[in-house]
Every structure is written in structure tokens, then in C-alpha cells.
Amino acid sequence: MAFRAAVITFPGSNCDRDMAVALEKVLGVPAIRVWHGIADLPDGLDFIALPGGFSYGDYLRSGAMAARSPIMQAVVNAAERGVPVLGVCNGFQVLTEASLLPGALMRNGSQNFICRTVPLTVENNQSLFTSAYETGEVVRIPVAHHDGNFFADDATLDRLEGEGRVAFRYAEPCNGSCRDIAGILNAQGNVLGMMPHPERAIEDVLGSSDGRALFESVVGGLITA
Amino acid sequence: MKVRVLVRLKPGVLDPQGRAVHHALEGLGFSGVEDVRIGRVIEMDLAGGTSNEAIDEMCRKLLANMVIEDYAVEKLGEAEHA
Numbered sequence: 486m487a488f489r490a491a492v493i494t495f496p497g498s499n500c501d502r503d504m505a506v507a508l509e510k511v512l513g514v515p516a517i518r519v520w521h522g523i524a525d526l527p528d529g530l531d532f533i534a535l536p537g538g539f540s541y542g543d544y545l546r547s548g549a550m551a552a553r554s555p556i557m558q559a560v561v562n563a564a565e566r567g568v569p570v571l572g573v574c575n576g577f578q579v580l581t582e583a584s585l586l587p588g589a590l591m592r593n594g595s596q597n598f599i600c601r602t603v604p605l606t607v608e609n610n611q612s613l614f615t616s617a618y619e620t621g622e623v624v625r626i627p628v629a630h631h632d633g634n635f636f637a638d639d640a641t642l643d644r645l646e647g648e649g650r651v652a653f654r655y656a657e658p659c660n661g662s663c664r665d666i667a668g669i670l671n672a673q674g675n676v677l678g679m680m681p682h683p684e685r686a687i688e689d690v691l692g693s694s695d696g697r698a699l700f701e702s703v704v705g706g707l708i709t710a
Numbered sequence: 711m712k713v714r715v716l717v718r719l720k721p722g723v724l725d726p727q728g729r730a731v732h733h734a735l736e737g738l739g740f741s742g743v744e745d746v747r748i749g750r751v752i753e754m755d756l757a758g759g760t761s762n763e764a765i766d767e768m769c770r771k772l773l774a775n776m777v778i779e780d781y782a783v784e785k786l787g788e789a790e791h792a
Contacts, residue, residue, distance in 0.1 A: 545773075553771075587777070588777060589775055591723075591778065595726070636724075661726070
């Protein structure tokens with residue numbers, strides 16, 4: 486059966502189309518586009534993506550409003566059933582606000598919006614999302630965010646590191662994130678949130694194709710499962 | 711019933727905005743500014759009889775992010791809004 490991936494669109498999402506294009510390029514089948522205002526996801530999903538953007542204009546806090554929108558309860562339920570969920574940039578902010586991932590994304594330490602391609606170290610290639618990378622591999626993936634400064638208390642950070650749940654780390658300081666964390670996994674390993682945009686790095690003409698392996702990892706994981 | 715919620719970053723959480731404002735105040739020549747922290751004030755008009763528990767739940771579920779923020783609830787006297 487064809488791989489069924491869904492991309493959620495919130496009001497103010499702006500990377501939803503890029504995400505859908507990236508998924509289609511890697512999967513060979515179009516992703517299902519889902520509007521945030523409905524309460525149910527399509528049946529039989531293999532993958533859910535929460536895209537980047539500025540949902541609700543970042544009102545209150547980045548991702549705070551989107552995390553309480555009707556579709557999110559269905560996303561939480563799907564995540565708890567083990568469906569892979571990827572949140573990129575604003576999607577990562579939504580995942581933390583929805584408590585699917587620990588910590589919070591605060592204003593960048595420099596106060597500046599950061600928009601450039603950065604080197605990331607793959608910290609753990611044992612996850613559903615990173616199996617096509619090598620541990621320790623440095624990949625180049627763009628970031629574009631104002632609120633990407635990952636914060637969690639020391640106990641949470643120690644737990645994330647101890648359990649191998651730091652998926653990606655900035656190879657050089659980027660936005661002030663605690664321990665240079667760029668992407669983290671939930672305890673079950675089926676939810677990944679990351680500030681860098683793998684969907685913007687899927688072919689060389691875009692400047693990097695290093696993001697493609699993330700999507701290939703997910704597809705490969707399901708085929709071998 | 712008027713309620714004012716003050717949402718502040720928890721002590722120890724770095725506040726880059728506060729730090730930038732601190733530097734700007736010094737740049738304007740104000741001396742003696744030792745620290746600046748920026749928070750958010752949310753004023754709500756609530757139906758009479760709204761319970762304290764309900765207000766706390768609003769704060770914990772949405773108005774504040776308990777990972778990084780604390781909140782304080784202040785019920786405003788009618789006089790202030792007369």
C-alpha cells in the first residue's frame with residue numbers, strides 16, 4: 486500500500502507546500518494536505534508533518550495557538566499510537582506547546598532572525614528519522630527562525646542526552662540553544678521536532694540535499710518494519 | 711469581573727529581550743539599571759463567579775508556558791475600571 490503522509494496547515498503556515506513537495510519527491514506519492522480546523526485526521530496515516538511558518542502570527546507564544554487547534558488532539562492521539570510525527574521550525578514549537586516534546590523554544594539569544602544554512606551533527610542514527618545518516622555525520626541544513634533557542638531545565642536536558650533523544654545538534658553555536666540542541670525525539674522515538682528545515686534541503690539545486698535522508702529514513706523504517 | 715494575569719519568565723531563564731532593553735537603557739545614559747526582565751500582561755473580562763480554579767487552569771493550559779514562565783493572577787477592583 487502506498488505510503489500515506491499528511492501535512493497539517495495552520496493559518497500562517499508557510500512551509501507546508503515545501504514539506505508536501507519534499508515528501509512527494511521522496512515518497513513518489515502526493516502528501517495529503519490537512520487543514521487545522523478539522524478534528525479528525527485521514528485514516529491509516531504513516532507519517533504526519535507539522536510545517537514551518539508563523540501560525541496565528543506567533544500570537545501569545547510561537548506555536549501556542551496552533552497547539553490548541555482542533556486537529557492537534559488527533560495528532561496527539563496518533564503520536565501516542567506510534568504514528569511518526571515530524572515538526573519542523575514552527576512545527577517544533579507547536580510540538581513543545583502541545584507537550585508532545587519537552588522544553589520550549591525561546592527568542593534567539595542574539596535577538597536576530599537567523600536565516601542561513603548551518604552545519605548540524607547527527608547525534609543519534611538509531612531513530613526512525615535518522616537511520617539513513619551516520620552518527621557523528623555533519624550535514625548542512627537551512628534554519629530560518631526568530632524563536633529557535635531551545636530551553637529546558639538541566640534535569641530534562643540530562644535525560645534527553647542520556648536517553649539518546651538529541652537527534653541533531655548545531656555543530657557551531659547558532660541561536661543560544663541549551664547544549665546546542667537543534668532537534669529532539671520523544672521517549673517513544675516516533676516524534677521528532679527540529680528547528681532546521683530538512684524539506685528545504687532535498688536536492689542539490691536548493692543548495693543542499695542533506696535533508697533528504699531524513700525522509701528516506703522514515704520511508705525505509707516503515708518498509709523494513 | 712476584571713482579572714489581570716501577569717506572565718513572567720521564571721527566575722534563571724535567560725531573557726534576551728530584557729537584556730537588549732537593559733543595554734539600550736544604558737545606551738541612553740541611564741545609570742544604575744541592574745537588570746531588566748520582560749513579561750506580559752493579560753487582562754480578561756470574566757463572568758462573575760468564575761472560579762479561581764478555572765482561572766488557574768486558563769493560565770496553566772494556555773496563557774503561560776509552565777516550562778519557562780510563572781504567572782500571577784490579580785483580581786481588579788471595580789473602582790479601577792469605573
